[in-house]
Structures are given as C-alpha cells and as structure tokens.
Amino acid sequence: MSDPMPNPRFAFAGHLTAIGSLVAGAGITLMPKDDLALATVIARKGQAGVLGERVQALFGIPLPARPKRAAAGKIAFIGTGPGQWLAIEESSGDPQSFAAKLATEFAGSGSVCDQSDGRAVIRVSGPRARHVLAKGLPVDLHPRAFGPGDAALSQIALISTLLWQIDEAPTYEIAVFRSMAGSFADWLIASGAEYGIAAMS
Amino acid sequence: MQIECPFCGKRDAHEFAYLGDATVARPDPAVPDAARAFYEYVYLRDNPAGSHRELWYHSAGCHSWLVVTRDTRTHAIETIAQVGAR
Ligand SMILES: [Zn+2]
Numbered sequence: 001m002s003d004p005m006p007n008p009r010f011a012f013a014g015h016l017t018a019i020g021s022l023v024a025g026a027g028i029t030l031m032p033k034d035d036l037a038l039a040t041v042i043a044r045k046g047q048a049g050v051l052g053e054r055v056q057a058l059f060g061i062p063l064p065a066r067p068k069r070a071a072a073g074k075i076a077f078i079g080t081g082p083g084q085w086l087a088i089e090e091s092s093g094d095p096q097s098f099a100a101k102l103a104t105e106f107a108g109s110g111s112v113c114d115q116s117d118g119r120a121v122i123r124v125s126g127p128r129a130r131h132v133l134a135k136g137l138p139v140d141l142h143p144r145a146f147g148p149g150d151a152a153l154s155q156i157a158l159i160s161t162l163l164w165q166i167d168e169a170p171t172y173e174i175a176v177f178r179s180m181a182g183s184f185a186d187w188l189i190a191s192g193a194e195y196g197i198a199a200m201s
Numbered sequence: 202m203q204i205e206c207p208f209c210g211k212r213d214a215h216e217f218a219y220l221g222d223a224t225v226a227r228p229d230p231a232v233p234d235a236a237r238a239f240y241e242y243v244y245l246r247d248n249p250a251g252s253h254r255e256l257w258y259h260s261a262g263c264h265s266w267l268v269v270t271r272d273t274r275t276h277a278i279e280t281i282a283q284v285g286a287r
Contacts, residue, residue: 067209067263081263082208082283138213153209154216155261 010034011120011178015185019199027128027195030188033121033173035091037098040113043083047109058105067151069164078151078164086115086162086175119162120181124188125171128195133172135191137163141170157187202276207283208263216261222246223254223268250274256284 012032019030043051052063060072064079071077074090089098095116103112124133130141136156140146151164161184162175176184189197202214225246228238250273257267266284271277 079208082265084263138216153262154212160261 011181012122012185015182016189016199018189019197025196026126026198028124028126028132028188028192029198029200030192031123031125031200033123036116036121037089037092037095038115038119038121038175039087039099039102040080040115041077041085041087041102041106042111044109044111048083050109051106054106054109067153069149069151078162080151080153080162086119087112092116118178119175120178120184121173121175122181122184122188123166123171123173125166125169126195126198128192129170129172132188132192132195133163136187137161139163141165141172143168143170156184159184159187204257204259204267204269204278205281206259206262206265206267207281208265209259212259212262216259217267218258218260220256220258223256248273252279 010032011034016030016032041051048063055061055063055077059075059077061070061075061077063077063085064070067079069076069078074092076088076090078086078088080086087098087102089095092098096114099112099114099116102110106112133141133156137152137154139152139154146152146165148165148167148170151162153160153162155161156174159176159180163172165172174184203211204214204217205211225242228235228242230239232238252270253273254268254270257269259265259267268280268282268284270279270281272279
C-alpha cells in the first residue's frame with residue numbers, strides 16, 4: 001500500500017472562520033495570499049552588484065539595498081537584511097518553479113531557497129489597519145514615517161514578522177513563518193475585533 | 202533605550218540580543234598557555250563605567266551583528282557600525 005499524497009492546505013485555512021460573514025463597514029479587511037511563490041535570496045560574498053544587475057536585466061527591478069519593496073508586474077523583491085531579499089511572484093501556478101528559476105539565473109551571485117510553503121502571507125487593509133497593527137508592531141506606521149514601498153522586519157506578539165506597505169488605503173502585507181499562521185490570525189482577530197473585521201478569500 | 206540599526210532604522214533595545222565586549226579577540230588555541238589565555242578571554246571581562254564597545258545582534262529584525270559604542274552609565278550611543286557588511 002502506497003502512502004497517500006497529502007492534500008495541499010493553505011496556511012490560514014480554518015484560522016479565519018471565527019470572523020464569520022462579511023461585516024459591513026468593517027475597519028479591517030483580512031485576505032490570505034495563498035497564491036504566492038516565495039524565495040529567499042542571499043548575495044554571495046562580494047556579488048551583490050552582479051546579483052543586482054541580474055535582477056534588473058531579468059525583471060526590470062532595482063534590487064533594494066534598504067528595507068523596501070520594489071516590484072514590476074507579478075514580481076517583487078523586498079530587502080530583508082544586508083545582501084538579503086525575499087522574492088515574490090504573484091498568482092503563481094507552480095510556486096516551486098520560481099525558486100528553481102531564480103537559482104539557475106543567480107548561479108554564482110546569489111543563493112536561493114524556496115519558501116513558498118515556509119512563510120504565510122496575509123493582507124491587512126482598511127481604515128483601521130494602522131490601529132490594529134499599532135497594538136503589536138513596535139514600528140511607526142504613521143504616513144510621515146512609513147509609506148507604500150516601505151518594509152520592516154520586526155515582531156508582533158513575539159511572532160517574527162516581515163511587513164510591507166502596498167498602498168495608502170492603507171494596505172499592508174505581512175509574512176510570518178507558516179507554523180505561526182494560526183497564532184498570528186488569533187492575534188489579528190482578537191486585536192481587531194473592536195474595529196470590525198471582514199475576511200476575504 | 203533605542204538602537205539605530207544601520208539597515209532597519211531606530212528600534213527598541215528589546216529587538217536586540219547583547220553579546221558583550223567587542224574589543225576582545227579569541228586567543229589562538231595552539232599557543233602554549235592557551236588554557237590561561239582562554240580563561241582570561243572567557244571570564245576576565247572588564248566592566249567599564251563609561252564608553253564601551255560592544256556587540257549587539259538584531260535578532261528580531263534583520264539579523265545584523267552591530268558594534269555599538271555606548272556609555273554604560275547613560276546608555277548614550279556614540280557610534281554604530283555593521284559587522285562584516287556584504
Ligand atoms: Zn536591523
């Protein structure tokens with residue numbers, strides 16, 4: 001008897017059911033981003049310049065040297081440390097192929113590791129998004145200090161988080177380690193309850 | 202106390218882990234009196250009241266190692282530099 005193949009299960013599946021149906025006039029809207037291909041990219045010693053040229057040539061994206069998100073089309077690179085990035089492909093039908101493609105293209109200049117099943121990403125938006133994040137994130141998200149294209153690595157409720165801002169709605173996206181998706185969803189729901197939460201799939 | 206990470210910007214000290222003195226160098230284990238040199242390296246650390254060069258790790262952020270020159274009496278920070286920047 002052969003082992004059955006496990007069914008794919010999205011990281012936030014079942015964790016947002018407590019929210020129930022769409023709340024009219026909700027202050028916060030949550031949307032899991034299940035269709036992302038994710039990969040960490042680390043420049044080889046002395047090769048950050050070469051890697052930046054490869055990324056520019058392949059995707060037309062200037063590789064950010066700061067905690068910033070730079071995107072073009074379906075591809076984005078987010079600076080996560082000196083010489084380190086999280087690479088993202090939206091609406092990926094085959095997440096693992098993204099990291100494999102990057103690894104081939106960056107051979108000699110960058111090390112690539114597939115994180116599509118390792119991180120869980122959720123979109124947090126709405127007029128009270130800043131208020132709920134301020135309850136846990138020790139980073140100033142006021143528009144004067146943080147805007148679209150900015151990113152930050154920090155912690156929320158002791159959970160390591162990578163957050164980046166998409167637009168001035170404001171819309172944020174937050175990546176956590178996949179095994180923390182349930183705990184992070186619990187924190188979001190408890191902290192956002194007073195503002196009204198809507199969940200989108 | 203806040204530490205201005207060269208990559209992340211100003212963050213609360215709770216995001217960082219403290220390693221200690223950045224001025225000491227690991228002894229050569231091949232030298233004849235290595236045991237004594239390691240004893241001094243590991244245990245006999247200075248505890249200055251005033252300016253101190255020390256290693257901090259941005260564990261809750263970008264995972265950079267930093268050399269921070271800090272006044273241990275006031276927590277005033279003079280300089281911050283990245284260790285081994287790529
Ligand atoms: Zn940092």
